[in-house]
Amino acid sequence: MHPVRRTRLAVVSALACLGMLVSACGLGTAAGPVRSGDLAGPLADVESLDGLEIAVGSKNFSENIILGKIAVTLLASADADVTDLTNIPGSSAARQAHIEGQIDAMWEYTGTGWITYLGHDDPIADEQEQYVAVRDEDLELNGLAWLPPAPMNNTYGFAITQATAQKYGITKLSQMKEVPVAERTFCVESEFANRPDGLPGMLQTYDIPQGEADGVPESNLKTYQTGAVYSATEKGECTFGEVFTTDGRIVALDLTVLEDDREYFPKYNVSLVIDDEMLQAHPQIADLFAPVAERLTDEVLIELNAKVDVEGLEPVDVAYDWLVSEGFIS
Structure with a gap:
């Protein structure tokens, strides 16, 4: 052995x-x-x-x-x-x-x-x-x-409602910056919000840095316990919700996962x-x-x-x- x-x-x-x-x-x-x-x-x-x-x-x-x-x-x-x-x-x-x-x-x-x-x-x-x-x-x-x-x-991703998809016509993460700052809100788990390889790095990769007025102000971030992000996103408490891409609640709540077109998240x-x-x-x-x-x-x-x-x-x-x-x- x-x-x-x-x-x-x-x-x-x-x-x-x-x-x-x-x-x-x-x-x-x-x-x-x-x-x-x-x-x-x-x-x-x-x-x-x-x-x-x-x-x-x-x-x-x-x-x-x-x-x-x-x-x-x-x-x-x-x-x-x-x-x-x-x-x-x-x-x-x-x-x-x-x-x-x-x-x-x-x-x-x-x-x-x-x-x-x-x-x-x-x-x-x-x-x-x-x-x-x-x-x-x-x-x-x-x-x-x-x-x-x-x-x-089964990697990280960000999901939106069908209403958001229709309103902004977005299908991939590089289009998040097309959403007005006031509505560029995120529901995330607390750990993901603070990890360098989590939300800060993702936002930096997609040219909307965390904490900046023209990026994602701290007031635009809402943190939740594991699993609560899905229902919060579906209810419109934020525009973008952190998800795992094979979670069954994505389909059950009729959410759409945005394409990670710059391949930020690990496989x-x-x-x-x-x-x-x-x-x-x-x-x-x-x-x-x-x-x-x-x-x-x-x-x-x-x-x-x-x-x-x-x-x-x-x-x-x-x-x-x-x-x-x-x-x-x-």
Whole structure:
């Protein structure tokens, strides 16, 4: 096993504890039931994973939980013995569990890997180049293998209502400066408002610097708790609302995301990240996930996220139903 990671023997007690879902063990997951079916369609000929014991984790926000449940369902349908450790509170705890071998696989985002985990200040604009850079460095340093990424890109963005789009005729961020200063208002999360790589840098990139009378005066900024920005934008409390581009509330509230035409925001394509030794021993895992990842577009994730965040369905059922509807399992 890669020297940075613990041996399987060293984490037996941790896995046992996690399997009982006891929060004192550190991760505090609330995984729930495992659903499975028979592999079908493009996955029908994937070699069985009978005998493989694998722990799958996720972070604790809807999209990553849904993706985690997709992985759990796929692996269980391929006859693997899966421990569901999805819904780990916080990125830091999830990443640490992955590094230490408490979990074997988890969906991760290339932008998060490059900037947050590997400590690089500047994102790589090209999606494929950023993926390759993350893949190579994380494999070398931590023994973690990044499978080819999905086309979906859950990055930051700014959304407007249909009424605003019609009033100003804008479709991209470079057109924000065409909106009169008095109406050039923003709803953002407090952290995003103050981070150099957040709102200040974005406004500077698009030639409407924060804090200046002819840019975006401080009085034009309104800060909200996570998630409240969507409804505030829909209600007209501001013209531009900070969003995540695959959030289901974008469609539910009939918002439009403006094109990041100067490519300010990092790319956050999602990839299944797995212990490399496990992948080398069971290469069919890559075959299992490749067709699934290819179909995970922005539009698909927006729809799946909406089923959880808007309709109130359970992530495990949303994941299972999507895999059936796409013909991956029966």
